[in-house]
Amino acid sequence: MENANFLVVEDSPTMRQLISFSLKRFKNAKIIEAVDGVDALKKLSGPDKIDLILTDINMPVMDGLKLVSLVRQNAQLKNIPIIIITTEGAEEDRERGLALGANAYISKPIQSSHLIKTISELLAF
Amino acid sequence: MSEEQKAEKFLELFSRGKEFTEELLRENQKLRFRLASLETEQAAGATSEEVMRLRAEIQQLTDENRRMGMRFKEVEEENKDFANRYIEIEEQNNNLANLYVASYQLHSTLDFKEVIQIVQEIVINLVGAEAFSILLLDEKTNELKSIASEGEDVMPGVAQLSTRLGEGILGTVAKTGESYYINQDVEGGSLALDKPLAAVPLKIKEHVIGLIVIYKLLQQKDSFSAVDYELFSLLAAHAATAIFSSKLYSQSERKLNTIQSFLDLLTTSS
Known part of the structure; x- marks a missing residue:
């Protein structure tokens, strides 16, 4: 699959840049950035059809778990694959995210190759 | 016949x-x-x-x-x-x-607070540290004081960390300019403020302006990797320059504002 649109939801500019940098490995990928859950919902209602969401958990205004929950409740957005990215390594956080409907979970510090592999599996590139 | x-x-x-x-x-x-x-x-x-x-x-x-x-x-x-x-x-x-x-x-900003925030993000997200402190050296008092930290809950006292130049591991790192790394399994992190997992001097050439001290790594990370040492080297030089530049910039901005106010005052008076 080419020309995928990725939504990166992360409050840290460093992490957003790092993730976006990794996503450029996908041919003709379009990377849309959001600084928190509210900003992400705005971008999701924009003109670009999002193929995959990568979201941090701990963010101001609206955190990643709330975003996952709202996306899964929305009839038009509920099928978008979601990867949760967080500093938390605990099993309970992973379970919370997955229980809310996230498809995969990646812990920081992010390994680019691991991120690419996870995305490729989800989108069956 | x-x-x-x-x-x-x-x-x-x-x-x-x-x-x-x-x-x-x-x-x-x-x-x-x-x-x-x-x-x-x-x-x-x-x-x-x-x-x-x-x-x-x-x-x-x-x-x-x-x-x-x-x-x-x-x-x-x-x-x-x-x-x-x-x-x-x-x-x-x-x-x-x-x-x-x-x-x-x-190097994306000259705002001192933003630079410190970025250094913190790098240490958290790229190195994968859970408890750490950024110390700056006060050259008048020769004292190293924490200006930003993370993980007070797992390493109490990390936010108020301070030491004198030449004292203990931190003071020695600041004085010699040589990085300190613990050469063993770092799982669980350090238990004492004077025995970190890593202490990296922030240097501009040979001039040390501060330290990054790491006490505990994130749960999913049990040791430093090769790239961590590269990041430490990069931080030692680039973070030092960025912090120093932003400090100078803030000072010059303040001075400029003072001079401008003074000039305004003079103009108004005359």
Whole structure:
């Protein structure tokens, strides 16, 4: 699959840049950035059809778990694959995210190759 | 010649003919036998030649097969080497991306608070530290004081960390400019403020302006990786420059504002 649109939801500019940098490995990928859950919902209602969401958990205004929950409740957005990215390594956080409907979970510090592999599996590139 | 004589003559001729025929038959039998023997010999000769040819061919094919097997193993080994090399390059790319992003972000602003925030983000997100402190050196008092930290809950006192130049591990790192790393399994992190997992001096050339001190790594990270040391080197130089530049910029902004206010005052007074 080419020309995928990725939504990166992360409050840290460093992490957003790092993730976006990794996503450029996908041919003709379009990377849309959001600084928190509210900003992400705005971008999701924009003109670009999002193929995959990568979201941090701990963010101001609206955190990643709330975003996952709202996306899964929305009839038009509920099928978008979601990867949760967080500093938390605990099993309970992973379970919370997955229980809310996230498809995969990646812990920081992010390994680019691991991120690419996870995305490729989800989108069956 | 009487009829009787004629009959005897005929019988005699007939006997001779019979003997001759019998001799011919015997001769024919011998020839047939000889022919059969020759045919058998010829056939046997032909088969052994074929066998020899086939044996030679089998040998050739066996050699070829052995050569192919060896080549296959060689290619398999080469493939393994390529696969390993690919993984190495992949890792290297990842590391370079981390270093690029870290460097890019550090020099993306001249705001002191933002620079410190970026250093914190790098230490959390790229190094994977849970408890750490950034200390700056006060050159008037020779004291190192924490200006930003993370993980007060797992390492109490990390936010108020301070030490004097030359004292303990932190003071020695600041004085010598040599990084300090714990050379053992770092799982669980450090238990004492004066015994960190890593202490990296922030240096502009040989001039130390502060330290990054790491006490605990994130749960999913049990040791420093090769790229962490690269990041530490990068932080030692780039973070120091970025912090120093932003401090100078803030100071010059303040001075500029003061001068501007003074000038405004003079203008208004006159």
